[in-house]
Amino acid sequence: MFNDIGPLELVALVVLAVLVFGPDKLPKMIQDVTRTIRKIREFSETAKADIREELGPEFKDFEFEDLNPKTFLRKQLDSDELGLKEIRNGFDLKKEMAEVTDAVHSRESGSSGSGSGSGSAGTTVDMTKKPEKSGQDERPPFDADAT
Numbered sequence: 001m002f003n004d005i006g007p008l009e010l011v012a013l014v015v016l017a018v019l020v021f022g023p024d025k026l027p028k029m030i031q032d033v034t035r036t037i038r039k040i041r042e043f044s045e046t047a048k049a050d051i052r053e054e055l056g057p058e059f060k061d062f063e064f065e066d067l068n069p070k071t072f073l074r075k076q077l078d079s080d081e082l083g084l085k086e087i088r089n090g091f092d093l094k095k096e097m098a099e100v101t102d103a104v105h106s107r108e109s110g111s112s113g114s115g116s117g118s119g120s121a122g123t124t125v126d127m128t129k130k131p132e133k134s135g136q137d138e139r140p141p142f143d144a145d146a147t
Helices: 007-021 026-055 069-078 084-090 093-113
Strands: none
């Protein structure tokens, strides 16, 4: 609840409380605050028990923390009903990137060594080269039926 309060801030709050309420009233105020917090906790636990009782036996494993979207998603993704753990464990990004890098480098070295294509199905197209422009202005053939 007070995770972000440091020791210096805590000391400042105690000194401020002593100054505002006085040393004789401060113990009574602390008792009243703790009693109020205890009553609020009891009230919330009673309300949770009443809601669970009204929902019936089919919701016996219902947790109110699941109403938080982050908790709900974490619980659903951690369960192995969808098989996401197998997918997550089977996918290695570094390995995949290394395979892609190896494939790119082998294609570059293979295409530079073979200048003339043999026309076989195993040839690859080098996407890094710009198409050569011929000196003549070649027009596509005119097709009268297409227009």
